Amino acid sequence: MAAAMPKQYLPLNGKPTIAHCLQTFFSSSRIASVHVALSPEDDFWSELISEITQVSEIIPEAKSRFFLHRTGGDSRADTVLNTLVAMRSQVEETDWILVHDAARPGLSVALLDHLLDSLEHDAVGGLLALPLADTLKQSHAGANSESKGLEFRVQKTIPREALWQAQTPQMFRYALLKSALENFNGAPTDEAQAVEALGLQPKLVVGSVRNMKITYPQDITLMEALMQIPS
Numbered sequence: 765m766a767a768a769m770p771k772q773y774l775p776l777n778g779k780p781t782i783a784h785c786l787q788t789f790f791s792s793s794r795i796a797s798v799h800v801a802l803s804p805e806d807d808f809w810s811e812l813i814s815e816i817t818q819v820s821e822i823i824p825e826a827k828s829r830f831f832l833h834r835t836g837g838d839s840r841a842d843t844v845l846n847t848l849v850a851m852r853s854q855v856e857e858t859d860w861i862l863v864h865d866a867a868r869p870g871l872s873v874a875l876l877d878h879l880l881d882s883l884e885h886d887a888v889g890g891l892l893a894l895p896l897a898d899t900l901k902q903s904h905a906g907a908n909s910e911s912k913g914l915e916f917r918v919q920k921t922i923p924r925e926a927l928w929q930a931q932t933p934q935m936f937r938y939a940l941l942k943s944a945l946e947n948f949n950g951a952p953t954d955e956a957q958a959v960e961a962l963g964l965q966p967k968l969v970v971g972s973v974r975n976m977k978i979t980y981p982q983d984i985t986l987m988e989a990l991m992q993i994p995s
Contacts, residue, residue: 785868794880800830860938861935870975883935883967895929900924936966944958
């Protein structure tokens with residue numbers, strides 16, 4: 765995303781994107797604690813802390829449930845694992861851990877409750893996800909910042925039946941998630957992939973379009989519109 769400020773700090777409806785995520789989790793009495801993982805080099809948090817802490821002014825009990833960790837790693841998996849280690853003394857092995865992307869500010873309390881209700885008694889855990897609605901085309905290479913000017917052509921069409929688009933939160937018990945990340949060979953793209961590698965099948969819980977990930981600059985405008993729609 766071409767922006768000087770990381771997307772989780774971009775202004776959205778008058779406050780940083782990450783503040784919307786925090787407010788959702790703090791608004792749920794079912795969430796025991798909220799742990800934010802930052803890169804050791806992250807200076808934006810300190811600059812915006814006065815705005816972000818407005819959440820704790822709106823929801824007073826938030827302060828006692830909030831923990832900040834400078835545990836950001838080279839990959840998402842590294843960051844999550846580092847944070848799990850950092851919070852070890854504060855949780856039980858069987859506690860549920862929800863991993864959420866701060867670039868998904870559209871998560872509502874209702875959707876969070878839907879996830880918790882769906883997985884509360886599940887033996888494995890799972891994640892929010894949406895069945896794919898678009899037709900998928902595979903090309904010879906992926907488009908990225910280094911592919912400008914290249915021509916892409918369809919190699920084949922991939923059937924979308926039974927395909928889902930993963931969202932967050934992804935919810936697994938502490939011991940299982942930590943073990944999955946520690947034993948994964950390589951860097952999983954999400955927590956569910958690491959759990960899958962243990963031979964387990966995470967449950968798919970239907971998410972919401974509103975829970976989209978902010979990836980491109982124009983997504984902010986779209987998200988502002990989506991957040992006006994009752995969840």
